[in-house]
Amino acid sequence: MDWSGRFFSVHGLRVRSDFGPVPAWSQPIISQPETGILGIALRDFDGVPHLLMQAKSEPGNVNGVQLSPTVQATKSNYGRVHGGAEVPYLELFRHAEPGAVIADVLQSEQGSWFLHKRNRNMVVEVGPGAEAGEDFAWLTLGQVNALLRRANLVNMDARTVLSCLPDWRRQAGAGRALHPDREIRSWITRRRAEHEVEAVPIGLAETDGWHRTEDEVAHDQGLHFRVVGVEVSSHRREVPAWSQPLLEPTGPGVVALFVRRIEGLPHALVRARAEPGFTDVVELGPTVQCTPGNYARLPATDRPPYLDEALRRADQARYDVVLSEEGGRFRHARNRYLITEAEDDLSVVSDEFRWVTPCQLNELLRYGHHVNMQARTLVAALRTV
Amino acid sequence: MDWSGRFFSVHGLRVRSDFGPVPAWSQPIISQPETGILGIALRDFDGVPHLLMQAKSEPGNVNGVQLSPTVQATKSNYGRVHGGAEVPYLELFRHAEPGAVIADVLQSEQGSWFLHKRNRNMVVEVGPGAEAGEDFAWLTLGQVNALLRRANLVNMDARTVLSCLPDWRRQAGAGRALHPDREIRSWITRRRAEHEVEAVPIGLAETDGWHRTEDEVAHDQGLHFRVVGVEVSSHRREVPAWSQPLLEPTGPGVVALFVRRIEGLPHALVRARAEPGFTDVVELGPTVQCTPGNYARLPATDRPPYLDEALRRADQARYDVVLSEEGGRFRHARNRYLITEAEDDLSVVSDEFRWVTPCQLNELLRYGHHVNMQARTLVAALRTV
Numbered sequence: 026m027d028w029s030g031r032f033f034s035v036h037g038l039r040v041r042s043d044f045g046p047v048p049a050w051s052q053p054i055i056s057q058p059e060t061g062i063l064g065i066a067l068r069d070f071d072g073v074p075h076l077l078m079q080a081k082s083e084p085g086n087v088n089g090v091q092l093s094p095t096v097q098a099t100k101s102n103y104g105r106v107h108g109g110a111e112v113p114y115l116e117l118f119r120h121a122e123p124g125a126v127i128a129d130v131l132q133s134e135q136g137s138w139f140l141h142k143r144n145r146n147m148v149v150e151v152g153p154g155a156e157a158g159e160d161f162a163w164l165t166l167g168q169v170n171a172l173l174r175r176a177n178l179v180n181m182d183a184r185t186v187l188s189c190l191p192d193w194r195r196q197a198g199a200g201r202a203l204h205p206d207r208e209i210r211s212w213i214t215r216r217r218a219e220h221e222v223e224a225v226p227i228g229l230a231e232t233d234g235w236h237r238t239e240d241e242v243a244h245d246q247g248l249h250f251r252v253v254g255v256e257v258s259s260h261r262r263e264v265p266a267w268s269q270p271l272l273e274p275t276g277p278g279v280v281a282l283f284v285r286r287i288e289g290l291p292h293a294l295v296r297a298r299a300e301p302g303f304t305d306v307v308e309l310g311p312t313v314q315c316t317p318g319n320y321a322r323l324p325a326t327d328r329p330p331y332l333d334e335a336l337r338r339a340d341q342a343r344y345d346v347v348l349s350e351e352g353g354r355f356r357h358a359r360n361r362y363l364i365t366e367a368e369d370d371l372s373v374v375s376d377e378f379r380w381v382t383p384c385q386l387n388e389l390l391r392y393g394h395h396v397n398m399q400a401r402t403l404v405a406a407l408r409t410v
Numbered sequence: 411m412d413w414s415g416r417f418f419s420v421h422g423l424r425v426r427s428d429f430g431p432v433p434a435w436s437q438p439i440i441s442q443p444e445t446g447i448l449g450i451a452l453r454d455f456d457g458v459p460h461l462l463m464q465a466k467s468e469p470g471n472v473n474g475v476q477l478s479p480t481v482q483a484t485k486s487n488y489g490r491v492h493g494g495a496e497v498p499y500l501e502l503f504r505h506a507e508p509g510a511v512i513a514d515v516l517q518s519e520q521g522s523w524f525l526h527k528r529n530r531n532m533v534v535e536v537g538p539g540a541e542a543g544e545d546f547a548w549l550t551l552g553q554v555n556a557l558l559r560r561a562n563l564v565n566m567d568a569r570t571v572l573s574c575l576p577d578w579r580r581q582a583g584a585g586r587a588l589h590p591d592r593e594i595r596s597w598i599t600r601r602r603a604e605h606e607v608e609a610v611p612i613g614l615a616e617t618d619g620w621h622r623t624e625d626e627v628a629h630d631q632g633l634h635f636r637v638v639g640v641e642v643s644s645h646r647r648e649v650p651a652w653s654q655p656l657l658e659p660t661g662p663g664v665v666a667l668f669v670r671r672i673e674g675l676p677h678a679l680v681r682a683r684a685e686p687g688f689t690d691v692v693e694l695g696p697t698v699q700c701t702p703g704n705y706a707r708l709p710a711t712d713r714p715p716y717l718d719e720a721l722r723r724a725d726q727a728r729y730d731v732v733l734s735e736e737g738g739r740f741r742h743a744r745n746r747y748l749i750t751e752a753e754d755d756l757s758v759v760s761d762e763f764r765w766v767t768p769c770q771l772n773e774l775l776r777y778g779h780h781v782n783m784q785a786r787t788l789v790a791a792l793r794t795v
Contacts, residue, residue, distance in 0.1 A: 060603040123589070129596035131603060145603045204508070210776060211514035218445040218516060218530045304690065305779075391595060392777045394690075 033057035033354070035242070035252050035270050037232040038140060041223040044299040046327040051232040053242050053252055054140045054302060055272060055354060060131065061099040063182045064118040064147040065190075067127060068155055068163065075163035077114070077155065078183065083352025084257040085271045087359065091180040091349065092172060095161070113158055121149045128189040131393040132401065133308060135350065136300025138250070138272055140226070143304065143394075144182075146189045166190075170409040174346055177359065181351045181398070188401035192387050192408060200290035202382045209385055213395065216297040216377070217306045224301040248319050250274045253356060271356035274316060277347070281313040281335035281363040282403045283371060284343075285380075292380040293407070294331075294367065298397060308397040309389065312378070313363075330374045338365055343410045348402060362402060364410055383407060418442035418739070420627070420637050420655050422617040423525060426608040429684040431712040436617040438627050438637055439525045439687060440657060440739060445516065446484040448567045449503040449532040450575075452512060453540055453548065460548035462499070462540065463568065468737025469642040470656045472744065476565040476734065477557060480546070498543055506534045513574040516778040517786065518693060520735065521685025523635070523657055525611070528689065528778075529567075531574045551575075555794040559731055562744065566736045566783070573786035577772050577793060585675035587767045594770055598780065601682040601762070602691040609686040633704050635659045638741060656741035659701060662732070666698040666720035666748040667788045668756060669728075670765075677765040678792070679716075679752065683782060693782040694774065697763070698748075715759045723750050728795045733787060747787060749795055768792060 038054040066077040081093035098112045103119065127148040134142040157163050164172075169187065173179045179187075204212070229237065234245050243251035250272050258266035283294040298310035315329045317336075339345060344364035351358075373380070386404055389395035396404065423439040451462040466478035483497045488504065512533040519527040542548050549557075554572065558564045564572075589597070614622065619630050628636035635657050643651035668679040683695035700714045702721075724730060729749035736743075758765070771789055774780035781789065 062603075123593045123596065126592065126596045129592075129599045131599055145599060207511065207514075208508045211508060211511045214514045214516055214530060214778070218447075393599070 033059075035229060035272075037227040037229045037235075038301060039225045039227050039231075040301040041221075042299060042301070043220050044222065046323060051227065051234070052249070052301075053229055053232055053235060053272075055138055055142070055270075056140045056226070057099075057142050057354075059100045061102070061144045062096055062115070062118050062147060063094050063144045063186050064096040064114075064149060065183070065186045066095045066114060066117055066151045066155055067148055068151050068153070070163065073165055075165055076169055077151075077157060077161055078164050078169065080160045080162075081180070083180075084255055084269070085273075085354065085356040085358065086177075086180075086349060086352035087357050088177050091352065092169075092178055092183055093180045094183045094186050097182050097353075113161075114155070117151055117155065118147050118149055121147075125150045128186075128191065128391075130189055130391060132185055132189065132390075132396075132398070133303055133394055134398050136298075136302040136308070136397065138302070138355070140224070140302045141304050142302065144185075146186045148186060148190050173406055173409050174344070176347045177349045180349060181402070184348070184402045184405045185398060187408075188396070188404040189390055192383065200288055202290065202385055203287050203292060203380045206385060206388065209379065209381055209389075212376075212379060213297065213307060213309070216299075220299060220306065222299045222301055222303075222306055244275075246322070248275060248322075249316070255356070272354060272358070273356035274358050276316055276318040278316045278360040279313055279332065279335065279363070280311050280360045280399045280403065281331070281365065282311045282400075282407070283331065283335070283365055283367040284407070285367040285369075285371070287380060290382055292382055293386070293403075294371075294373070294378055295381055295386075295400060297377050297379075300397070303394070303397075305394045308395055309381070309386070309400055310397045311400050311403050314397075314399050330378070334371070335363055335365060338368075339363055341365060344406050346406070350398075360399065362406055364403060364406060418444075420614060420657075422612040422614045422620075423686060424610045424612050424616075425686040426606075427684060427686070428605050429607065431708060436612065436619070437634070437686075438614055438617055438620060438657075440523055440527070440655075441525045441611070442484075442527050442739075444485045446487070446529045447481055447500070447503050447532060448479050448529045448571050449481040449499075449534060450568070450571045451480045451499060451502055451536045451540055452533055453536050453538070455548065458550055460550055461554055462536075462542060462546055463549050463554065465545045465547075466565070468565075469640055469654070470658075470739065470741040470743065471562075471565075471734060471737035472742050473562050476737065477554075477563055477568055478565045479568045479571050482567050482738075498546075499540070502536055502540065503532050503534055506532075510535045513571075513576065513776075515574055515776060517570055517574065517775075517781075517783070518688055518779055519783050521683075521687040521693070521782065523687070523740070525609070525687045526689050527687065529570075531571045533571060533575050558791060558794050559729070561732045562734045565734060566787070569733070569787045569790045570783060572793075573781070573789040574775055577768065585673055587675065587770055588672050588677060588765045591770060591773065594764065594766055594774075597761075597764060598682065598692060598694070601684075605684060605691065607684045607686055607688075607691055629660075631707070633660060633707075634701070640741070657739060657743070658741040659743050661701050661703040663701045663745040664698055664717065664720065664748070665696050665745045665784045665788065666716070666750065667696045667785075667792070668716065668720070668750055668752040669792070670752040670754075670756070672765060675767055677767055678771070678788075679756075679758070679763055680766055680771075680785060682762050682764075685782070688779070688782075690779045693780055694766070694771070694785055695782045696785050696788050699782075699784050715763070719756070720748055720750060723753075724748055726750060729791050731791070735783075745784065747791055749788060749791060
């Protein structure tokens, strides 16, 4: 009844939630229980740290090759259960010296599209023995940050790993956050404890409001996304050829972060989001995260807070770049990422929103399951502005 | 097919695990998806902080009344869906001023007996308006710590909340931990990512090796625990009378922590444990946590590491107290808690074990789902020795 890829399947999910405008729905969702490794190797060249980046194509990319981490491997990849060639550089991560591990944390992936999916995000310092092979290059953090300002270039997996890299510009004690860390943790705890999201796996055929044809599973009104089957072949992959489902969103999304200085210290406006696929109910997301087309039918009062403000002021954004989500699972999934200075009179509209500092986000990123994928992209982007 | 209490039910669980001597089994487990509040109010009297403790009886207690937190409330309690009287002091926690919240974190409960159970552990500072009602008393932390050395007196819910209280004796920079925080986090990440526990809910009747009679569900060999039905009445409870299942372990357990100074700094030997009911695969537990009777049939090589050492040296323990687990869900569940100075030649037998400092445990306790219930009791106990 479900739809299986090599390492994952698509099934149905029935959701009840006391968040958001829709209290109950069902939808297809990708189930990929394996935890993979997303890893970037870091090497010092004459005192300047460099990152080993990979030019990698994925079947769902709009443009073929994107800049990817040193390693993107599921456990099936590296367990070699499907045969295929070895994943280059994998052992640098699997058997890293404990003292060489700069970041190593389990982070969630898109909670509206993946059920309980997470990957191990790693940055490992390597010695001079590690050389860049074909399709790999050593880039400085400055170079990678510059490329993060180009459309559809730095891929999602690279962005999430970059967000977990401790921020070397971090200035301790430069000022006081609007809310102390303890208050932010308590707020997250309360949002997790007081609100409920019930997500029950069901068969794909039982998803109300969706239909399946020979080629796809799609929403009856053409909203949200469809799941399509694709045939993939590449001489560079670990396995010669395969067919798999890809999730294709109906339109580009908008992901926006409002920022401002409070008492001289930079802050960002985050939202405690409950996405049905999250392992722990709530994670912090950007100020705005949505596909505007999905709200066309709903009353204006149900439009996401701050969306209109973000679009109206997009021409003043400090960061305005279209980036792709993961091309191995999604087809042509793109979001317009915006970072915009908030106007002074921007008010916090509900308990779902809080101003937090980038330092506070860095701290939460060390523990996993606190900052969602879209917000992690913006954490990486914030370091480029 | 399952067995329902007021706020929870007992069903079956099928487990596959690559941890421990038994790769697959099924068992009854308590399902209580609601997140409750365990809260202790803290008030300053002439510069000395006092904790508002409650003398509270529970149906499964060996001795009637134990010393409990200010509030122990499930959401059904405080949502009043079952009718009944108001929970005293609850509003101090539900509507605490953000700045008055000293600790507020979701912590797991016994992962072998509960599926994905967790409670919100809170410490809230209150003003002079909060008075101790009948069955309540203001005690200093020193008094509570002294009572923690009495058998079956400070209850489990009080102990877990106490462990989340920031340790006021904490000496920053007094020395360097054997493993930096980053290494400990990476070790936990790796244990979670590389090892798998699959836990699938099943009907109670499908649990192989267990049988149900009119009065109980029990293991065919009399191991582990049985689930019994009890009738409860109490004029002090929010609901006049009810019947419910209680989980009764077959014998007392042993929970032991080895401690030692490394480079002058105290360390404790913790184990990365995978219990089937954990939300996130692995949490840190004590050096030893088991019911020795369950291992009687297994070969000596399958006995838990350090168990024999802990029992052999129990007469030298710095802490040796029998404490009860929660009397609202368990019947006569007791563990012998031991804290013992390790001998110099005690070796770390596998990657499941690490020496960590109490400061590192305090840090992990701020984020939840990192330190298990039994280890949290020992964190509280460690502050009394």
